[in-house]
Amino acid sequence: MIRAIIFDLDGVICSTDDYHFEAWKALADSLGLSFDRKKNDRLRGVSRMASLEIVLEESQISYTPEEKQAMAEKENEIYKALLCNVRPSDCFPGVRETLQALKDREVKIAIGSSSKNTKNILTRLELIDAFDAIADGTDVTHSKPDPEVFLCAAGKLGISPSECAVVEDASAGIQAAKAAGMLAVAFGGDACTDPRADVVITKPQQLLDLANVCGDAIC
Numbered sequence: 310m311i312r313a314i315i316f317d318l319d320g321v322i323c324s325t326d327d328y329h330f331e332a333w334k335a336l337a338d339s340l341g342l343s344f345d346r347k348k349n350d351r352l353r354g355v356s357r358m359a360s361l362e363i364v365l366e367e368s369q370i371s372y373t374p375e376e377k378q379a380m381a382e383k384e385n386e387i388y389k390a391l392l393c394n395v396r397p398s399d400c401f402p403g404v405r406e407t408l409q410a411l412k413d414r415e416v417k418i419a420i421g422s423s424s425k426n427t428k429n430i431l432t433r434l435e436l437i438d439a440f441d442a443i444a445d446g447t448d449v450t451h452s453k454p455d456p457e458v459f460l461c462a463a464g465k466l467g468i469s470p471s472e473c474a475v476v477e478d479a480s481a482g483i484q485a486a487k488a489a490g491m492l493a494v495a496f497g498g499d500a501c502t503d504p505r506a507d508v509v510i511t512k513p514q515q516l517l518d519l520a521n522v523c524g525d526a527i528c
């Protein structure tokens with residue numbers, strides 16, 4: 310039986326990937342590297358430093374760890390400035406109602422995000438108090454596809470991994486959910502075409518359809 314749902318943030322609750330695109334594009338431009346939407350899609354769900362390695366793939370220059378750290382910080386400064394634009398209305402349609410309906414059914418809800426900006430984004434969306442637990446990039450040392458962030462969320466909820474479902478837009482997140490022993494629900498992004506996903510949904514409300522089929526909790 311599923312007693313908890315762990316939501317990815319970027320791509321599931323809201324879309325901040327355009328801001329990541331702008332910030333990484335500015336960094337890539339300053340280094341004379343190409344960066345397009347296709348490459349940006351590969352950054353979904355992976356950590357900031359892993360994202361930087363993808364951005365630097367074509368570079369002929371070998372940068373020191375300190376230089377890479379400075380580049381990641383530069384991207385994050387640009388990204389954080391863009392996050393000032395995030396409004397409560399940027400929450401995807403159906404998300405708020407679905408979160409409340411899951412709570413009403415006594416299904417625990419958590420965030421499992423790779424982002425170190427999670428709490429800032431949730432505050433701007435006015436969702437900071439909506440979740441029973443938040444696990445994010447500040448809690449873990451290994452990013453998705455490692456299962457650490459989802460296991461951390463389950464631990465904070467006090468619910469066993471086998472009783473958790475994860476909602477993800479990134480293939481890396483689907484892989485992480487399966488590695489954690491959880492039900493993997495794909496919602497948008499490249500998660501939808503990942504054969505490792507257990508369920509594909511196109512609207513958040515479909516999480517409730519699953520609940521309705523199985524009674525009070527999702528099974």
Ligand code: B16
Nearest residue numbers: 318319352354357422423424425426
């Ligand atoms: P930050 P998610 C992820 O969020 C993003 O999808 C990914 O593009 C980003 O690199 C990662 O967070 C780290 O973000 O630079 O803010 O720490 O999809 O796991 O909610």
Ligand code: MG
Nearest residue numbers: 317319320478
């Ligand atoms: Mg995501």
